[in-house]
Amino acid sequence: MRNILFVCSRNQWRSPTAEQVWRRHPELSVRSAGTSPKARKTIGPADLRWADVILVMEDKHKHRLMADYGRLLQHKQVHVLDIPDDYQYMDPELVEILQTSVACLLELTNF
Incomplete structure (x- = not known):
């Protein structure tokens, strides 16, 4: 089980969508938070x-x-997904982008 943290600015649209999309994956434990x-x-x-x-x-x-x-990030993997703040919560296009990009980045084969 890998612990995955999704981060955006206000934790309203993108990172909560990512958390929702990936929360039931059997190999992942997920959370989301914002930098603001x-x-x-x-x-x-x-x-x-x-x-x-x-x-x-x-x-x-x-x-x-x-x-x-x-200092806390010295031994952590931090990846930029390059997803602009153009989407609402659970926007179908955002969901598709998150499914594809995260699966590829984390080398996951099933959703």
Whole structure:
């Protein structure tokens, strides 16, 4: 079982969608959080310690994490999914992008 943390800015649309899409996968335990102080669930050190792999939506999220938590990320895999903030929660196009990109990145064969 791998612990996967999905991160966007406000934890409203993209990262909660990713968490919902992947939460029932038998090989994964998933959570989501946001980098903004106004996020629905703001990321913290405990989230980063828990995560085996951190998947951020944009470069700015990775930069924010590195600036705020650089030491905690030294031995973590952090990947940028390059998904812009153009989607609502569970948008079918967003779901498809997340299914394809995450499966490829994590080398998963089944949804």
